Amino acid sequence: MSRVLQAEINLKSLVDNFHFIKSITKRANKSTKIIAIVKADAYGHGAIEVSKCLQKNNVDYLGVAFYDEALSLRESKIDCPILLLFDREIEGIFKYKLTPVIFDINHAKELSEYARKKGVKIPVHVKVETGMGRLGIYENICEQVRKIANMPNLSIEGVMSHLSIAEDPLWSAEQINKFKELKKCLSNLGISPIFHISNSAGIFLEDAIFDAVRPGIMLYGYSTKSVLDGIRPCMTLKTKLLDIRKLPKGTPISYGKTFITKRDSLIGVIPIGYADGYFRRLSNRGFIIVRGKKAPVVGTICMDITMIDLTEIPEARVEDEVIILGSYGNEKITAWDIASWADTIPYEVLTSLGSKAKKKYIYETEGMYNDFRESKKS
DSSP states (O other): OOOOOEEEEEHHHHHHHHHHHHHHHHHHOTTOEEEEEOHHHHHHTOHHHHHHHHHHTTOSEEEESSHHHHHHHHHTTOOSOEEEOSOOOOHHHHHTTOEEEEOSHHHHHHHHHHHHHHTOOEEEEEEBOSSOOSSSBOSSHHHHHHHHHTSTTEEEEEEEOOOSOTTOHHHHHHHHHHHHHHHHHHHHTTOOOEEEOBOTGGGGOGGGOSSEEOOSGGGGTOOSSSOOTTOOOOEEEEEEOOEEEEEOTTOEESGGGOEEOSSSEEEEEESOOGGGTOOGGGTTTOEEEETTEEEEBOSOOOSSOEEEEOTTOTTOOTTOEEEEEEEETTEEEOHHHHHHHHTSOHHHHHHHHHHHSEEEEEEEETTEEEEEEEOSOO
């Protein structure tokens, strides 16, 4: 038996989610572009396979955080436009035809000078501050963007910002209004690039849909709401029962004696732990699906193994497949569930567990699995 956590990534769900997002945005603006965010290894789903799938479905841009992420996509023959969100890389941008996001004037000057020496003109997106307080031009914004627009060999293809609390309509309205004012100011100067401020949550705010949107977690089947009709989670996480132990009442389980059996019990052992991204915070709080029933996590989660109480599931057997994230029969565990048990957010659940899992890619059609591939990443 392998101790490897297995992630099954359903590309049909990804495609369906992508088209659902397009259907929402087209209602507000028929020409809205989709910038699909695939940073952090596509939120743990595998950036290369996800990006290949999205490219086949005519995504307008892919968005990554850092240069190394973009490089791996280009080396995998992904040739659609890639937006580089948080990096000051210069040389690689030209070599691999990436689109940099400029968030300060000095970066713009460096890119302009390099482009001038190379004798080429490159498209850039300029990030501006509207209320996130993270990155972006924040003083004399319209004037600064004008200066960038006048720099040699740079072409402002886009202007972007980021909603900090898209779930708060009043605060979001303040950010959106600032963005609208900037758009009007730049338009008066003859500068009319595409504007984008909307993340996944912002897609539901019609005023936040400008010329493009940047869906991230929504592509993978989650939103800021715990349940959202129209999208499906793409990731299922599985492992197998390593052992089952019959233990008498009063037996301590795992480090620290944080759980002591209150009855004669069946205790299962599964080969995942916090080294696999299964948070220690889930000790005595989480659940695992075994044979279509939920079994509680008991005792402190270890580096490599976790214990579950199988007393109410006596039919369980060693090597049974168990579900960490996903559904079986009438039971399901979502990233929202795990996040609530661990006092975190679904983003961290997906990136933590997905990044450590061995991945299989399926394309589900009418209940059948085809186009099956297994990632080389172990």
